[in-house]
Amino acid sequence: MGKIFFVTGTDTDAGKTVVTCGLLEAARLQGLSTLALKPVSAGCHQTSEGLRNDDAEVLIEAMTMSLPYEQMNPLAFEPPxxxxxxxxxxxxxxxxxRLTGYCRGALMKKYDLALIEGAGGWRVPLNGREMLSGLPKALNTPVILVVGMKLGCLNHGLLTAEAILRDGVKLAGWVANQIDPDMNRYEENxxxxxxLIPAPRxxxxxxxxxxxxxxxxxxxxxxxxx
Known part of the structure; x- marks a missing residue:
């Protein structure tokens, strides 16, 4: 079993999938085998084979290993x-x-790098009492934080990093992803x-x-x- 990381973002459109695919490709270029999971997705479309999520399909294309869609994205919902x-x-x-069991089953394959992409930001409810942020803790998996670089990113990035660490999960690193081409004072932010983020960029x-x-x-x- 190789290295496993959970990828989260500061918001829904921070660029988790874009960065996750980029990380998978960077690892492939170094000759590494890669696996990606999208345990939960919403905003799926109907196909002849069932519900499919655009982000999950892109991740499947980006990873080097083969995995049935239902194992890669076990919980898929149509409404966005x-x-x-x-x-x-x-x-x-x-x-x-349930989610932890799905992930552990898929992660039994042999790989060099596995990335588990979350849904939305860090605090996403699963039900009335549990959060998706509990998944990396249950799997003992470090987190990679994608910060969507736009107005407000300082608050979003620092609060998310603080929450990750407060939950007792290791923050392995973060990625700055510019989503606003006209962001004011980009370099200063x-x-x-x-x-201030206590992890390598x-x-x-x-x-x-x-x-x-x-x-x-x-x-x-x-x-x-x-």
Whole structure:
């Protein structure tokens, strides 16, 4: 079994999938075998084979190993809403134990690097009492934080890093992903986050028109992860 990391973000559109695919590609370029999981997804579309999520499908293409879709994304919901709301509407009981079991089963394969992508930000409810943030703790998996670089990123980034550490989970590193091409004082905000987030910066992804894994990988450094 190789290294496993949980990827979370400061918000829904921070760029988790873009960065996760970039990390997978950067690892592949170093000759490593990679695996990706998307345990929970909402905002799926109907296909002849069942519900499919765009982010999960991109992750499947980015990883080097093969995994059945249902094992890679075991809980998929159609409405683009908070997963616990979608699960309630679908009559599905979503629990931390269930998700942990799904992930452990998929992670029994042999790989060099496995990335588990979360849903939304760090504090995403699974049900009335459990959070998705409990998954990396249950799996004893360090976290990679993707900070969406836009106005408000200082508060979002620092609060999320603080919450991760307060939950007793290791923060392995963070990635700055520029999602606002016209962000005011970008360099100053980047410097502030670099100084105050107590983890190494694994990369700085500029605003790109091409979101492909090949375009993103050169901006990321996986050496400290592997």
């Amino acid at each position: 809403v908070a997963p616990h709301i979608a699960a309630e509407e679908a009559g599905v009981r979503m629990t931390l134990d 980047l410097a502030t986050l670099t100084r 694994l990369g700085t992804v500029p605003y790109l028109s091409d979101f492909s894994k090949e375009a993103v990988a050169p901006y990321l450094d996986v050496s400290s992860l592997i």
